[in-house]
Every structure is written in structure tokens, then in C-alpha cells.
Amino acid sequence: MKPEIYEKSIDLASQKILKKAEEEGIETAWDRYEKQLPQCSFGQLGVCCRNCNMGPCRIDPFGEGAQKGICGATADIIVARNLLRTIAAGAAAHSDHARDAVLTFKKMSEGEAGSYRIKDEAKLLSLASEYGIVSEGKSPKEVASRLADTLLQEFGKQDGHLLCTRRVPESRLKLWAELGIEPRGIDREIVECMHRTHIGVDNDAVHILLQGLRTGLSDGWGGSMIATDVQDILFGIPQPRRSTVNLGVLSKDKVNVIVHGHEPILSEMIVEAAEDPELLKLAEEMGAAGINVAGICCTGNETLMRHGTPIAGNFLQQELAVITGAIEAMVVDVQCVMPSLGELTGCYHTKFISTSPKADFPNTIRMEFHEGRAYETAKEIVRTAVENFPNRVLEKVTIPEEKQECMVGFSAEAILSALGGSPDPLIEAIKGGAVWGIGAVVGCNNVKVTHNYGHVNLVKELIKNNVLVVTTGCNAIACAEAGLLLPEASELAGDGLKAVCRALGIPPVLHMGSCVDISRILVLSSVLANYLGVDISDLPAAGAAPEWMSEKAVSIGTYVVSSGVFTVLGTIPAVLGSQAVTSLLTGGLNSVVGASFAVEPDPLKAAELMLEHIDAKRKALGLDS
Ligand code: CUV
Ligand code: SF4
Incomplete structure (x- = not known):
């Protein structure tokens, strides 16, 4: 039916x-x-x-047919290998995005990417000193060049371990070293996954999964963290600001340009080009009242966090945005872009413009984006959109009136400054029980779940129980659409959290950015753990991905758990065919990394699991008040 x-x-x-x-x-x-x-x-x-x-x-799951592959691989081996390849693909996506950001940064420092500049010199200098680069007597560009070289080495590193991981509490780093899962070169871990899963290489499920943990860590504390840091230097550290979300942000009288995908390297330029006087004048000539840029998915989160550019929707709204009939250009780079958009845009006047040298789609106009002439290309893209405005067919346009205000921009730096410069007020609130714990809720949409149902209900239940929620990715967009990213949403929170939010003027759900920005959550948890003098796994915190679907989400879940945070998945990963792998992921990992996964499709029950976990951690810290 x-x-x-x-x-x-x-x-x-x-x-x-x-x-x-x-x-x-x-x-x-x-x-x-x-x-x-x-x-x-x-x-x-x-x-x-x-x-x-x-x-x-x-393998026949009922035990009647074949129990082994032709080479002799059992269900345990096959499931573990498949999972390892999934983690590798997810880590590759985040880390290859990071590589491109660093390469742009490097070119900028050499004067070959004229459209980009150092937006945040303080972050540049603090990162440089973190990586042991002397900046005295050097120009910012010289420092940037050295930093870029150091970061690029993290990808192809042949000996030693990733430098970013020094941000982890010492106890955790020691644990990883003991387990042999301290990540080495970012590319190396991914390549090794491909090698190990080739026929006849690694054939022990536990041994395979340990490599999965290491690869996940090379994403979270490597690729993703590098992407966040470099993007902050180039485009600024996000600060709290207001914006609007949902399909209602599309304009009925302006040219609508959608940026969809993941890399701010592109979307930042499009946002800038949309303010170019020449293009604004052209828009006027075409009969438009201006140019409206709106985001979808994580590239949308990037420009939302830094400029307050509105967001039209999350993953499952990408097709819906086109179906409004109001979009002049759908501009995409990489990741989470449905190939269906090719045929779909053909049903409307929408131009489908693909920009990444890596990602082509059916029926697109290719406008490849290269750092050397980034702004020029962005202008050509926006011009194409503007010139398409007269082709909009009014009878085919329906823009829903729903749009929701939101408050975004809670980078780790912004959260600390909202707290008055020290984690102390948050720690005190946690100790006193006003904030019962912290919930990190992230991840995609998935057609197997009613769109946004898992996200919104899980988050509401957590804040009702005084759990401060940090969010990224499509969960953040879902929360924004439901009005949860507003200080006023503290009305829905328990009394303790409500009072804290009121005192600080913050929402009970803090938007920390795109998926690579889950690295901001890692940094924040390290800061809190170090401040308390405990390990991350001791914090009253839990994670969830209620509607996840992408391979990146599997890599994320893996590094979050390996970092010591219990995580609930709302959709079922393809592992149930192996008892050994399933029980390791949902239990055994506890004695290895001090955290594990749970699978719970019902968001209210998922919240309950997170709350039970937070209760237990509070008790262990002696906080049960
Ligand atoms: Ni990267 S990975 S659907 S856009 S969160 Fe959104 Fe976020 Fe998943 Fe993709
Ligand atoms: Fe079958 Fe080849 Fe896979 Fe072995 S490696 S299970 S033989 S497909």
C-alpha cells in the first residue's frame, strides 16, 4: 500500500x-x-x-544453505569486511574534502588562489603554534604556507601518528596506543582498509574491526578536524547569528540559487558573487528583485554558520526544492547529491550545475570550479542562474509559506565565549544537575524513517530531560525547521536546562555546523574532559544518528564510539548477519574503548537509552544529586 x-x-x-x-x-x-x-x-x-x-x-542466514563463501569466508568475515569498506569510504569522503581545503589554503598562501584570503589570523597563529610552527618574523602567508605543508603531510604520513590527536585527553591517547589503533597517515588507513579486504588478506572479524576504529579516528581526529580548522582560517570561525530555514526561504520575486553538497570552497564564492553589483544589475534587468542564495545539506550548513545564508532543506528536501518550480540553478559539488536531480530538473526550468572535477551527474551543465579563478567561475554560475529567471513558469511555482527562524553558529569557540570564556559555568551546571548531560545528535535523513520524525522527537525528548543538545548536519536542519534552534525553544526544555539557556541567551539545541564539524564536538568534549580531569568516556554524554544513511555516518559513528561516547543508531546497519560483529559493536566494544553502539529506531526509546547512559556516567562521577 x-x-x-x-x-x-x-x-x-x-x-x-x-x-x-x-x-x-x-x-x-x-x-x-x-x-x-x-x-x-x-x-x-x-x-x-x-x-x-x-x-x-x-551466506544463508537461516543456517540451511551455504555457510561459507567459495574462499571459505564466514558470515563474520564477510560482514566485518563489508563494514570496513564502508568506514573507509566514509573516511575517504571527509578526508578528501579536507585535502581539497588544505590545497586551496596552500595555493592561497602562494598567491595562486586570489579569491581566497586569511579571514581569521588568530586561528592561523594558534594552529601554527599547536603544530610547532614558529610564526615570529614571518608574514601570515608564510605561516599559512608552512601550516599547509604540515597538514598535507598528515595525509601521506609514512611514520608516526596524526598530530591532531594530541588534542585528545592523555588517557584516551594511551588507550589507543595500547590497542594499536592510534591513527597514522589519513590516506594510509584508508588504503590499508582496501588492502585488508581484498580476497585472502585480513580474515579475523575482531582484527578487521580494530582497523575500522583506527580508520574512523583518522577521519574524526584527522581529516574532518583539518577540514574544520582550515575552513575556519579561510572563512572565519562561526559566531552566533540568526537566519531562516525550510522551503519557504525560496523567494517568489528573486533569482533562487541553491548551493548543495559539502565544500564551502565553492559556496562561499557563490554567496559573494550573489552580491556582485554587476550581477544584481543584471538580475534587475531580468525582472528579478534580487538574488537569493539558499543552501541544502552541509554546504548549506557551512554558509549558514558563517553568513546566516538561509537553508532550504536537508537531504530529503533536495528534490522537493526543485519541485517548487522556483529554482533558477541547483549548484552542486560533492556528496549526498542525488543523481535523480538530472532528470528532475529537466521537468522544470531549473539549471543543474555541477562544479567538482570529481563529481559529474546526468544532465548537468559542467562549470568546473578551480581555485585559480574561483570568483570568476562563481560569477558565471550566478549569471547563468540570473539569465534563467525569465524562464520561470509561474503556473508551476508553489513556494510553501513555512519558514522558521533559527539561531546558529555555535562553534566550540563561540560556545566557550557564550559561557564567558571558560567551560566552568557549563561544568557547574552539569555538576549541579541543571544540565543533566550532553547529547550529540547528528546525521542524515533516510527514506526508511519518516523525514525529520526521528531527529525532532529524539531531540525534544532529550531537552525535556535537561540534556543540552549539540547538533550538526541534517539533524541540525531538522531541528531548525522544528523551531528548536531558538532561545525560545527552552520553553520545551526541563526546568534546569531552561534556566541555563535563559541565563546565557542560548537555544537548548546548539548548531555546531556541518558533518566535518563533528570535529568541533570532539574538541569540545576534550575540553570538558580535560577540565574535569577525566576521560571522554567518563562524561555524562551520549550520541545519536536517528536517520543516518551515508557511509560517512558509519565512519562518524565509529570515531565517536572509539573516542568513548555511547552512540544510538536509528536505522539498522548491515551487520546483523554476523552474531560476532553485532555483539562486538553493541557490547564488546565497551571493554575495549569504553563505549559501544545501540540500535533503536524509536526516537523516544533511543532518548531513554541515552538518558540511562548519562545517569550511569553521572553516578560514576559521584554527581547523582
Ligand atoms: Ni554531511 S552525510 S545527508 S549532508 S548529514 Fe545530511 Fe550532511 Fe548525511 Fe549528507
Ligand atoms: Fe566469495 Fe570471493 Fe567474497 Fe570469498 S572473497 S566470499 S570467494 S566473493
Whole structure:
């Protein structure tokens, strides 16, 4: 039976556009999901292997058919190998994004990327000193060049360990060293995953998973952290500011340009080009009242955090944005961009512009983006959008009125300054019980979950129980759409958290950025742990990804757990075909890294698991008041 629209999304704006899609006979991800049902159960359990051409092999989960692949691989081996490849892909996506950011930074320092500059010199200098680079007597560009070289070495490092990990509390670093999972070169870990999962290499599930932990750590405390730091130097550290979200941010009389994907290297330039007097004049000539840039997914989070550029939606709203009929250009770079956009944009006047040398899609206009002439390319892209404005077909346009105000920009630096410069007030609030604990809620949308249902209900339940929530990615956008990123949302919080939010003028849910910015959450947890003189795993904190779908999310979950934070997944990972792997992930890891995963699709029950965990940690710290 076809699902009702309210079963597809809890968001009113999205429901309206889903209705429009139905009326116009336009296909969306939800329709394609229907056509996939029932999904392959071997795939769901993770027991299918194609790692060599004797296969594909699959293990019969009921124990009646084949129990081994042709090479002799068991379900445990196959599931573990598949999981390792998933982690590698996720870590690769974050870290390759980081590499490009550092390469742009390097070129900027050499004067070859004229559109970029050092926006935050203080962060440059503090990072330089962290990495042991002497800055006295050097120009900022010279310091930047040295720093870029040092960071680039982190990718191809052949000996020693990643430098970023020095931010981890000592106890944790010692644990990783003992376990042999202290990450080495970022690229090295990813390559080693591919090597180990080739036929006939690593064939012990536990041994394979340890490499998974190390690779995840090379993402969280390596690639992602480097991406965040370098982007902060180039574009500024996010500070609290207000903006608006949801499909209603699209303008009925301005040119609408959507930036979708992940890299601020592109979206920053588009935001700037949209303010170019020449293009504004052209827009006027085309009959438009201006140029409106709005984001989708994490590149949207990046410009939202730094400029307050509005966001049109999260992952499952990318098609809906096009279906409004109001978008002149959908501009994309990498990650989480549905290839369906090619055919879909063809049904409207929307130009689909792909910009990354790495990522092409069907039916796009290719406008490759290179640092050397970034601003020029951004202008060409925006000009294409502006010139497309007269082609908008008014009868096909429906812009839902729903848009929601939000307060964003809570980098670790901004949180500390909101606290008056020291973590002390937060620590005191935690000790006194006003803030019962910290919940990190992140991750994607997934058609298997009613859009935003998992995100919004989990977060509401946490704040109701005085858990301060930090958020990134598509969860942050879902929370914004539900009005949870406002100081006024503290009305929904328990009395303790409400009072703290009022005193500090902050929302009960703090938007910390894009997915690579989960590194900000890691840094914050290190600061808190160090301040208390405990390990991260001792903190009254828990993580969740209620609607996750991407391989990046698996890498994230892995490094969050390896860093000592219990994490609840809302959709089921493809591991249940192996008892050994499943029980290691959901239990055994506790005695290894002091944290583990849980799987709980019901957001209220997931919140309960997080609260139980926080209770236990409070008790262990002697905080039970
Ligand atoms: Ni990177 S990874 S759907 S955009 S959070 Fe959003 Fe965030 Fe998942 Fe993708
Ligand atoms: Fe089958 Fe083994 Fe080849 Fe995988 S590696 S396809 S289990 S023979």
C-alpha cells in the first residue's frame, strides 16, 4: 500500500511539495524506495560478498544453505569486511574534502588562489603554534604556507601518528596506543582498509574491526578536524547569528540559487558573487528583485554558520526544492547529491550545475570550479542562474509559506565565549544537575524513517530531560525547521536546562555546523574532559544518528564510539548477519574503548537509552544529586 504523505515527512512544507509532486506525476526518492521493496535481505544483513570474481557469494542466514563463501569466508568475515569498506569510504569522503581545503589554503598562501584570503589570523597563529610552527618574523602567508605543508603531510604520513590527536585527553591517547589503533597517515588507513579486504588478506572479524576504529579516528581526529580548522582560517570561525530555514526561504520575486553538497570552497564564492553589483544589475534587468542564495545539506550548513545564508532543506528536501518550480540553478559539488536531480530538473526550468572535477551527474551543465579563478567561475554560475529567471513558469511555482527562524553558529569557540570564556559555568551546571548531560545528535535523513520524525522527537525528548543538545548536519536542519534552534525553544526544555539557556541567551539545541564539524564536538568534549580531569568516556554524554544513511555516518559513528561516547543508531546497519560483529559493536566494544553502539529506531526509546547512559556516567562521577 502506498504510504500517506504524512508518513513520508513530518514537515508541513515538505508535505505540501510532496502533494504537488503527486499531482504533477513527479517521482521522488520515496517512490523509488517503494519500487525497491522488499529490499534484499542478504544485503540488509551484510552477508553478501563481491570482493572477488569467484563470487558473488552469500551466506544463508537461516543456517540451511551455504555457510561459507567459495574462499571459505564466514558470515563474520564477510560482514566485518563489508563494514570496513564502508568506514573507509566514509573516511575517504571527509578526508578528501579536507585535502581539497588544505590545497586551496596552500595555493592561497602562494598567491595562486586570489579569491581566497586569511579571514581569521588568530586561528592561523594558534594552529601554527599547536603544530610547532614558529610564526615570529614571518608574514601570515608564510605561516599559512608552512601550516599547509604540515597538514598535507598528515595525509601521506609514512611514520608516526596524526598530530591532531594530541588534542585528545592523555588517557584516551594511551588507550589507543595500547590497542594499536592510534591513527597514522589519513590516506594510509584508508588504503590499508582496501588492502585488508581484498580476497585472502585480513580474515579475523575482531582484527578487521580494530582497523575500522583506527580508520574512523583518522577521519574524526584527522581529516574532518583539518577540514574544520582550515575552513575556519579561510572563512572565519562561526559566531552566533540568526537566519531562516525550510522551503519557504525560496523567494517568489528573486533569482533562487541553491548551493548543495559539502565544500564551502565553492559556496562561499557563490554567496559573494550573489552580491556582485554587476550581477544584481543584471538580475534587475531580468525582472528579478534580487538574488537569493539558499543552501541544502552541509554546504548549506557551512554558509549558514558563517553568513546566516538561509537553508532550504536537508537531504530529503533536495528534490522537493526543485519541485517548487522556483529554482533558477541547483549548484552542486560533492556528496549526498542525488543523481535523480538530472532528470528532475529537466521537468522544470531549473539549471543543474555541477562544479567538482570529481563529481559529474546526468544532465548537468559542467562549470568546473578551480581555485585559480574561483570568483570568476562563481560569477558565471550566478549569471547563468540570473539569465534563467525569465524562464520561470509561474503556473508551476508553489513556494510553501513555512519558514522558521533559527539561531546558529555555535562553534566550540563561540560556545566557550557564550559561557564567558571558560567551560566552568557549563561544568557547574552539569555538576549541579541543571544540565543533566550532553547529547550529540547528528546525521542524515533516510527514506526508511519518516523525514525529520526521528531527529525532532529524539531531540525534544532529550531537552525535556535537561540534556543540552549539540547538533550538526541534517539533524541540525531538522531541528531548525522544528523551531528548536531558538532561545525560545527552552520553553520545551526541563526546568534546569531552561534556566541555563535563559541565563546565557542560548537555544537548548546548539548548531555546531556541518558533518566535518563533528570535529568541533570532539574538541569540545576534550575540553570538558580535560577540565574535569577525566576521560571522554567518563562524561555524562551520549550520541545519536536517528536517520543516518551515508557511509560517512558509519565512519562518524565509529570515531565517536572509539573516542568513548555511547552512540544510538536509528536505522539498522548491515551487520546483523554476523552474531560476532553485532555483539562486538553493541557490547564488546565497551571493554575495549569504553563505549559501544545501540540500535533503536524509536526516537523516544533511543532518548531513554541515552538518558540511562548519562545517569550511569553521572553516578560514576559521584554527581547523582
Ligand atoms: Ni554531511 S552525510 S545527508 S549532508 S548529514 Fe545530511 Fe550532511 Fe548525511 Fe549528507
Ligand atoms: Fe566469495 Fe570469498 Fe570471493 Fe567474497 S572473497 S566473493 S566470499 S570467494
